[in-house]
Amino acid sequence: MLEIKNLHARIAEDGTEIIRGLNLTVKAGEVAAIMGPNGSGKSTLSYILSGREDYEVTEGEILLNGENILELDPAERAAKGVFLAFQYPVEIPGVATMQFLKVAMNEQRKARGEAELTTPDFLRRVKEVAADLKINMDMLKRPLNVGFSGGEKKRAEILQMALLEPQLCILDETDSGLDIDALKIVADGVNALKSPDRATIVITHYQRLLDYIVPDTVHVLYKGQIIRTGDKDLALELEANGYADVIGQAA
């Protein structure tokens, strides 16, 4: 599904190199956790995958189903099935949430040459998914993310993910700012989307989220490279011993 080969990337504005020769493969149906200390490049990786302009790829490739997506802008990547659940979803006053959801779903459909959703079909879909995520329809009448609590914002991200049915889901620190009940709801939402045709990357620096979203593989990111890969036990080891040991072994 996703192959990242020898990726090097830097901040466009000041040239600081953040990703330094990163290799990673995530198969369809796989849940891959990416862990690492602060500043290791985890969020940067999520932005680069989704096409944020602030970063410049200087070397390497990102292949989605064999196709290099580096030349595509964020909207084109989204239409190909890339979805980033933001660590800090932005509030956009003046953009109605429902209108935004409808435009996003239909623009992706258009880009893929599919028919647009009718309004009743769209409403039905939103209501179904919102109910699963315990999202009140009144919340969706507000402008996008405006006045949403931390938990509501994260649930709204998962709602979008469920509606857009991406192939590659990237969850950037989805657990940050969530209490345990909200975390369970979000994790259930993510688990419900698990499918043999979908790959998921879970970025986190705590083991806690991985109790609820159990990964198939765990990768440790440090200074812009994957320095260790293992199964879910690696996350437990990191939780027990911290990153120092793994970093020490890699050095």
Place this chain on the structure above:
Amino acid sequence: MNMQTTTRLTTAEAALVEAFGAQVGDLPGNGAVIGTRDRLLDDLKKSGLPTRRIESWHYTDLKNLFREVPEANGSAGVSAVAPLIAGSSVLTVLQGEADAKVHAEGFSVSAYKDALSDGSAVKGLTALDKDDAIGRINGSFVRDGFSLSVPAGADLADPIEIQALHAGGQIHTRFPAVFGAGAKATIIERHRAETDAAALVSSISDIALEDGAEVTWILLQQQGAADTHLGQIRVSLGKDAKLRLYVINAGGKLVRQELRIEVEGEGADLTLRGVNLLGGDTHTDVTLVLGHNVPHTTSTETIRNVLFDRASGVFQGMIKVAPDAQKTDAKMACNTLLMSDDADFSVKPELEIFADDVICGHGATVSDIDRNHLFYLMARGVPENKARAMLVNAFVAEIAEELEDEKLVAPLEELISDWLDKHA
């Protein structure tokens, strides 16, 4: 009359003087009104149109920008259009002449021409100060309009829409409106060009809210690409009166919209919201002079501007707090989205505070679209041009949403998105 003038008149000034000479015989008004018109025109002739050397006109050099006065008569055949909000009481002014067939329910209305003829209009015809070019032009030339009166205690369920439509020419209108104590009403004042023919429009609305009146007044300026629009809104607010004043500019080539507001009664509140949608080679100036004249009054002023092409815009916002106007609370903000490198916007906030226990603030921002917002929308699959359009729309639609009443919000949002679809 053969008078020696010391200053040479510009083409436009000379054309105004000539137009007055040609029209004065048939302008409505009793002796006192005609005398006032003569004086106003004479003042205009002596001082000329204002230049950038006059402080309040510094960013809109009218003498330089206003070059040509169109022929007095535009083409005929303009007719009333559907009101913005279904069910409104519609008062139509076509080519500057009030349509006498008016159905008024719960309020009274008469043609302003009548007030000119019987002389009752004379007091309001004066200019506000020596730099009041709009007062002078309008006072000299005004032909008609409507005088509105909403009785004390009335609560009008449906809006009143004043429709001032034209097909070019010289159009000078006036709309005095008095809202009695406790009256509640919504007024839509709509100025619109129905053809591309050039027009010179001047229009003054005198809005008086008596104690406890609650009024929403929405001005929509949609003049044509060759039109000059010189507008003035004069407001006085009584005790506990509440005015929501929306000024939306979405047209015209040269526009000056002055807001002269006096808060005269304790407990009064003003909500001023402005939206300027500017494109092409146009110049639009919104100039506010707001006096908080008594203690315990409040106001908020928010102006949102979006500029495309080579448009230029101005907002001057002067808030004056009188010496004994303690506990005044006034907040002014002007936010501009520049969508073109060739567009410019000038903001001049001024606070003149003579009381010591007040809260007054102002802020101004000029920006491009927020990159974080753009990335978020695109990351959900919304193509860049569409995402930008959504964000520009959101920036101004927010102002419309503050009206909360869906009946008002929806048509304003539609007007905004239609304009953006055509210009973005």
